[in-house]
Amino acid sequence: MTARLDSPLKVTGRARYGSDHNPPGMVFGYVVLSTVAHGEVTAMDVTAVRDAPGVLAVYTPFESLELHTPHNPIMGATWVPLQDTDVAYRGQPIGFVVAETFEQARDAASLVEVSYRERTPLTSLEDGLAAAEDAPPSMDGSPHTVTVLASGVESIEDALAASPVVVEATYTTAPQNHAAMEPHSAVAVWESGTLTVYSGNQGSDLQAASLAQALAEPLSAVHAVNPFVGGAFGGKGATSVPAFLAAAAARDLGRPVKAALTREQVFTATGTRAATVQRLALGAEKDGTLVALRHDSWSSTPMSRAFIEQTSHSTSREWYTTPNMVISQKMVPLNIPPTTFMRAPGEAPGSFALESAIDELAVELGMDPIELRRRNSSLAPPGKDLQWSSKHLDECFGIGAERFGWSQRSEGGRVDGDWLVGLGTATAMFPALRFPASVRVTLNADDTAEVATSGADPGTGLLSVLSLIGADSLDIAPERVTPRLGDSALPSGGMSGGSTATASAGSAIMVAAPEVIDELLTLAAAPGAPFEGAEVSYADGRVLATDGRSLTFGEVLRAVDRSSIAAVGSSAPGEEMSKHSFSSFGAQFCEVRVHRWTREVRVSRMLGVFDAGRIINEQPARSQLMGGMIWGVSAALHEGMEIEADGRLANGDFASYLIPVNADIPDVDVQFVQYPDTLHNPVGARGVGEIGIVGVAAAIANAVFNATGTRVRNIPIAIEDLLDE
C-alpha cells in the first residue's frame, strides 16, 4: 500500500489548482448570468460597466468573443457562451466583464442592464411528463425501448398479469449538482502565440482539443495544465465556461486572464444531474423467481436535449435474470441548467428505484431481501449471450451479512429509546469500462523511471496508481517511479471518468513497459555496449546476462551514453467486448435511526462490500468507495436542487443546497473481495470511482421502511415524508 503521492503537496498548500496561478500582468474576468429562464436577450446596456473603475472589456452576445462549438468523442458537443441571444435557462452565461482586479470585475458586472423578450419557461418535470419525447439511443446504441420476451409471451403486460405476485410503484429522484469544492475556474496565458490554460478538468488533452476548436487555433498552440483538480465527479468532463471566456479574452486583450465562477454560478452555469421519474413493475413466482420486469423512466433534460440520464438502461437492463423485460427511456425538455454525467449517471437514480422495488417485492413475498436477490442473480444481462466475466456478488452479500449482523434484523425493525432502528440492503453494479489511453514510460540513467500521461487525478488517486503499476511493470520499487499527469503535452490519457482511469492507463503502462525494456535489452547487447553479443534478460531493474553478469538499467544507459530511453504504449477496448459482459458488483448495507417524534433520519452504520476486480492501492480505493457511499447518503437524505416555476434555483448555495457535513456521517466500513478481472483488461482492475454511490439511497430507504413501516419513494427523503397522516 502506498500513501497518496500528492498528499504532501495538498496538506501544505503547495498544490496549485487552476485559480492558484497568478502570472504577471493578470486581470480578472467575471461571468454575468441571465435572470430569466426562457426568452431572448434584446439589449444589454453596458455603459455604466465601461465607466466603472478598472474595467478593460465587456463581452456580450452583441459584442462577443468569437467561439466555435467544439466536439469530442466522449462529451459530444460542448456549448460555448455568448454566441447568440437565446436564453434557455435561468443562470445561463450571457456576459463577461474583465477588469484590473477581481473586485472591480465583480462590482462592474453588477451594473449590466439586460433587457429580455421573455417567454414562459417549462421547469417542472411532473408537468412535462405528458409531453415527454422518446430518448435518443443510449451510449451503447440501444434504442429508447428494449423488449425481451420469452417465446409465446405476447407482451410484458401479459407476463405481469400472469405473475402470481406483482409489485408496482413510481419513484422520483431530485436533480443534483456535482458541487465539487473547486468552482470551475481558469487562468489563461498567451505567450508567443501559444495558449496555456490552468483549469481543473477531467482530461487535459481533451480540454486542449476543445479549446483549440473553440478558438480556431491549431492544437499545437494550446497547452492545458491541471495536475491538481479540486473535485470533478463528471462535472468537469467538459471544458468550462470560464475556461472558454478566459482563453478568448486573454487573446483579445493580450493579458493573462483569471476567471472563476462563484459558488452560486456553479449551480447553473456548469452541469447537473437530471431529475427522474421511474415506474417499476415486478412480477414474480411465489418462490421469488422474477418472471417479468418493466422499468419506464422519464428524465429531465435541458432544451438542447444534449444529455439524458438513462436510469432503466443502466440498471434493469442488466441486473437480474428475468425471461420478460421491457425498459424504456423518455426525456422531458425543460428550461433548466444543462444536465451531464454525474457520478454513476443512470445507475445512481436508477438503483434507487430498482432496489427499492426489489425490497418491496421481498416484503410482499415475506422473503429475506438478500435471498430474493440471490435467487434472481444474473449470469448475463437478460436476453444476451455474453456472461459476466467475473461475478462474486453472492460472496459480497455473504461477507456483508455476516459483518453487519444482518441475521439480527427483524421485520419491523427494533426500538432503542426514542429511536426506531432499521436495516436495509441493496445491490450495487457499475459497468466495467475503459477508454483508449496512451502512457509514456521512461527509464533514466539515474536509475529512476517516469510514467506519464495527460489524464487527470481529481482526487481519485490515479497519480499513485501510475507509480504502482509502473513499478510493477518495470520490476522496481515505486519510490523510483515518478508519475506525471494533468498536462496535455503528455501522451493522451483521455478522460478520468466512467471509473476507467486505472484500467485504461494501467493497461497502456503494461504495453509501454515491455517495449522500453526491449529497447534497453537491445541497447545493452549492441556492439560496444556492456553486454555486446550476449543473451540478456531483465529482472528487478537490472539487465542480466547468462554468464551471471548484471547491471542496473541506469548503469547500462550510462555505459551507452544515453540519459534516458522511453516508449509510449497505447491500449483500448478490444475483442474482449465480444466475449463477455463486464461489470463491478457490490452489496450495500445500512442502518438508520428514525426519531420517533421528530422523524429525523440518521444513518448510524454503513457497510459496502465490493467486487471490483483487482484493487491497486487499498487505502485510496477504500476512501473513494467510502466517498461514493457518502454521496449515496447525500442523495437519500440531503441534496436536491429546488427549481421554482420561473426557473430560479431556490437553493443554489452551500447554505441551502445540503450536502453531508462531518457530523452527518458515521464510520463507514468498506470491504473488497478481490478477483482480478484480466478478461477485461491486463491490470485486472475494474475501477472504484462510481460503484460506491450505487444502491445506497435504496438501502437507506429500505432501512427506513424496516424502521418505520413507511415506504418513501422519493429522494431526498424529508421529515415530512415520515410524518403520520
Next chain:
Amino acid sequence: MDISLQINGKSERLSVEPGVTLLDALRERLDVTGPKKGCDRGQCGACTVHVGGRPVLACLTLAATVREPVTTVEGLASGDDLHPVQQAFVDQDALQCGFCTSGQIMSAVAAVEQDVPDVREFMSGNLCRCSAYPNIVAAVDQVRGADASV
C-alpha cells in the same frame, strides 16, 4: 488604503480597497494560495486560516480589519517537517481532491489545540465533497492519541 499584515511570520504591506477580503488579499495580492475560495460566503470552510491563533473564515474577514498575525496552511510545517496534523492527514488519507484540505487542516489544528469534546461537530463547518469525513476524524484522533501518549 495601506495596510500591513503578518502572514506566516512575515510582514507584508499592501494597498487595498476597503472591501477586499483577507482571502482575496492573500490569494490575489500576496500569492498565498493555500486558503481556497469554495463559496466566498462562509458556507464551506475552505478558506479557514488562523488570526491571532483562532480559526476564522478569510472570505468573511476584511483584510483591512486584521490586526493580529495570520497563519495559513503554508505556515504550519517547519521546513520539511510536516505539522503533526498535516502528517496525520497524509497517514489517514484524510483527503482526496485536496481542495478543502487547507481549511480542514486549519480547523483540525484548532480542534486539537482546543481539545474539543466532539470532533465531528467541530469539523462540520468544513465541507468535503469527496467525503473524506471519517478519515478526517481519524486524523484528528491520531494527533490527539499521540498527544495523550506523551
